[in-house]
Amino acid sequence: xxxxxxxxxxxxxxxxxxxxxSRELSRRSLFAGAAAAGLLGLAACGTPRTVAxxxxxxxxxxxxxxxxxxxxxxxxxxxxxxxDATGATVQxxxxxxxxxxxxxLAASRGxxxxxxxxxxxLMIPQMVEHSLLQPLRKELLPNFSNMDPNFTxxxxxxxxxxxxxxxxxxxxxxxxxxxxxxKMTSWQDFLDVAKGQASGRTALLEDxxxxxxxALAAQGADLNTTSAKELDACEKVxxxxxxxxxxAYFGSASTGMVQGGxxxxxxxxxxxxxxxxxxxxxxxxxxxxxxxxxxLWMDNWCIATGAPHPDAAHALxxxxxxxxxxxxxxDYIGYPVGTKGLAEAAADEGLELPELIFPSQEVLDRLTAxxxxxxxQRRVEIFSNAQARSGA
Numbered sequence: 292x293x294x295x296x297x298x299x300x301x302x303x304x305x306x307x308x309x310x311x312x313s314r315e316l317s318r319r320s321l322f323a324g325a326a327a328a329g330l331l332g333l334a335a336c337g338t339p340r341t342v343a344x345x346x347x348x349x350x351x352x353x354x355x356x357x358x359x360x361x362x363x364x365x366x367x368x369x370x371x372x373x374x375d376a377t378g379a380t381v382q383x384x385x386x387x388x389x390x391x392x393x394x395x396l397a398a399s400r401g402x403x404x405x406x407x408x409x410x411x412x413l414m415i416p417q418m419v420e421h422s423l424l425q426p427l428r429k430e431l432l433p434n435f436s437n438m439d440p441n442f443t444x445x446x447x448x449x450x451x452x453x454x455x456x457x458x459x460x461x462x463x464x465x466x467x468x469x470x471x472x473x474k475m476t477s478w479q480d481f482l483d484v485a486k487g488q489a490s491g492r493t494a495l496l497e498d499x500x501x502x503x504x505x506a507l508a509a510q511g512a513d514l515n516t517t518s519a520k521e522l523d524a525c526e527k528v529x530x531x532x533x534x535x536x537x538x539a540y541f542g543s544a545s546t547g548m549v550q551g552g553x554x555x556x557x558x559x560x561x562x563x564x565x566x567x568x569x570x571x572x573x574x575x576x577x578x579x580x581x582x583x584x585x586x587l588w589m590d591n592w593c594i595a596t597g598a599p600h601p602d603a604a605h606a607l608x609x610x611x612x613x614x615x616x617x618x619x620x621x622d623y624i625g626y627p628v629g630t631k632g633l634a635e636a637a638a639d640e641g642l643e644l645p646e647l648i649f650p651s652q653e654v655l656d657r658l659t660a661x662x663x664x665x666x667x668q669r670r671v672e673i674f675s676n677a678q679a680r681s682g683a
Contacts, residue, residue, distance in 0.1 A: 352379060353601075353603040354380065355380050356606075357384070357405045358384070358406065359405040360384075360385060361387075364457075366623040368619065369623075373606075373607055373610045377603070379606070396418075402597055403597065406595065408424075409457055410591060412660060413661050415447045415593070425595070427451070427608075428601075431605035432608060434614075437614055438456065438629055454592065456590075457589070458620070458627070459587065459589040459629055460588055461560050461580065461587055461654070462496070462557065462558070462559055463578055463580045465548065465558045465576050465578045465579070466576070466577055467575055468574070468575060470554050471555065475577075475581075476582060477582045478583075481557070481579075482532070484555055485533060486532060486536050489554040494537065495539075495556075495557045496541065496542070496544075496557045497540040500667075501557065502557070503674065504585065505529070506528035508585065509528070510525070513659070515659065517664055522670070530673060534678075537681040538552075538553065543562045544556040544566060546566075548567070549566060560578060560647050564647035567644060567647070580650050580651075580654045584658060586658065587658035594608075612630055614630055614636075617630035633649070634648075634649040637649070
């Protein structure tokens with residue numbers, strides 16, 4: 292679905308859509324508690340190699356860099372351009388979940404051979420605690436100055452000591468405007484319509500944190516709350532009131548939009564746009580950035596402890612966050628990548644439905660970055676109980 296073009300000939304309208312829909316955005320999924328279990332299991336993997344044991348950059352660019360990332364997450368042209376410019380070849384291996392990444396790094400104890408890894412933000416504190424990541428050398432990342440402040444200095448990595456935003460997005464919902472005439476703006480609106488007109492034709496994301504956030508937001512609670520009282524109230528809404536009206540749990544709402552049979556679906560913003568571009572009548576659907584808050588997720592460039600090619604690793608990250616390459620990445624994966632000026636560049640290129648890729652500053656200011664905390668298992672229990680109640 293992604294339209295490619297050469298510099299010498301560009302179409303009037305440019306389409307932006309992710310290629311790897313088969314992943315169904317599992318990078319943001321905490322399904323079945325695997326994330327919590329994987330992190331808790333780190334202690335059983337033995338003493339990791341320490342950051343102090345890692346090779347230090349010395350200004351000599353190595354001839355190779357090993358990248359361990361999500362499948363089909365980087366444009367081959369950008370990788371080839373880096374090799375042409377530096378002479379350093381890039382070996383790309385892929386993982387299917389944060390848990391797979393963490394397990395590989397933990398088991399190797401700093402000898403995985405990987406230089407760059409791409410975890411989701413909420414995983415980073417525990418990865419740092421267990422010495423799976425080493426600090427970045429900012430002097431080797433001059434293009435960091437191009438990063439949008441909205442996507443730096445996050446709660447899970449203050450000061451960007453260990454990470455740089457690779458891609459980001461948020462969560463909301465999409466609804467069929469030919470059937471739902473009510474103007475919807477909030478998570479409470481979502482709950483009301485799901486239990487009413489859209490009963491039996493509503494889908495939720497296959498993610499405990501995201502599903503619980505619907506009720507927590509509607510109740511005015513912190514989306515990362517650890518309060519037993521607030522989580523109990525959340526369960527009453529999600530399990531006792533909402534679950535019986537849910538038809539399916541998806542990793543990607545675009546699936547439901549294309550298959551049909553749904554009126555209302557919780558969705559990541561880029562996925563909603565992908566679905567609209569694949570349907571015969573995009574105007575049938577409307578995406579909502581709901582009040583009062585929703586998730587701000589990020590995948591991140593990081594350097595693994597024990598990285599054998601630290602200079603080349605920094606050079607590749609610096610290349611990928613440059614403005615020109617950042618736009619190329621956005622075009623390839625269907626989500627913005629944290630570099631300033633992409634919305635303006637997309638407008639110049641005639642991007643369709645840009646509002647589904649670039650939320651307004653008002654929306655960005657009210658988003659909440661998801662955190663991994665001691666209440667994660669409680670969220671998993673709520674989610675599992677909701678699925679059972681739904682018959683899913």
